Amino acid sequence: MADTAWAAGAPVAPAIWARIRVGTGVAHLLKGDLEGTAEQLAQLLTLDPGMRLTTVTRYVADLDRRLSHPRYRDTSLAVQLRAQIRDFNAAALTDHPDMERS
Numbered sequence: 224m225a226d227t228a229w230a231a232g233a234p235v236a237p238a239i240w241a242r243i244r245v246g247t248g249v250a251h252l253l254k255g256d257l258e259g260t261a262e263q264l265a266q267l268l269t270l271d272p273g274m275r276l277t278t279v280t281r282y283v284a285d286l287d288r289r290l291s292h293p294r295y296r297d298t299s300l301a302v303q304l305r306a307q308i309r310d311f312n313a314a315a316l317t318d319h320p321d322m323e324r325s
Contacts, residue, residue, distance in 0.1 A: 225239070225240075225243055226243075237270060237271070237274040238274065238276055238278060238279055240270075241267055241270050241274070241275075241279045241282070242278070242279065242282055244263045244264070244266050244267040245263070245267060245279075245282040245283055245285075245286055246282075247259075247263045248260040248263035248264050248267070248286055249285070249286055249289060251263065252286070252289055252290070252295075255294075257295065257298065257300045257301060257304075258300070260286075260290075260304065261300060261304060264286070264304055264307060264308070267283070267311070268307060268311055270311075272314045272315055275311065275312070275314070275315030276315075279315075280311075280312045280315050283308050283311060283312055284308070284312060286304075286308060287305055287308040287309070290304055290305050290308075291305070
């Protein structure tokens with residue numbers, strides 16, 4: 224619903240948009256659809272480092288934790304996604320040292 228509203232011109236709150244991308248990625252993961260998770264994460268990775276608030280990086284860290292599950296641990300796509308998540312969160316923390324930290 225949010226994507227439809229945003230496509231119709233409703234204002235986008237970047238943190239909410241990011242949360243929806245992560246949540247949708249987790250939903251795909253719970254269904255065993257790593258490709259769907261990768262699609263959502265690819266969109267999320269475009270988020271400006273200045274908008275990578277603690278709440279967003281926590282949600283992304285939760286996705287990373289889920290990808291570490293034995294079911295996915297040795298899957299090359301899961302390994303790649305985890306590396307992207309680490310880079311995403313590292314940029315949020317190092318590019319903006321005065322941001323709130325968890």
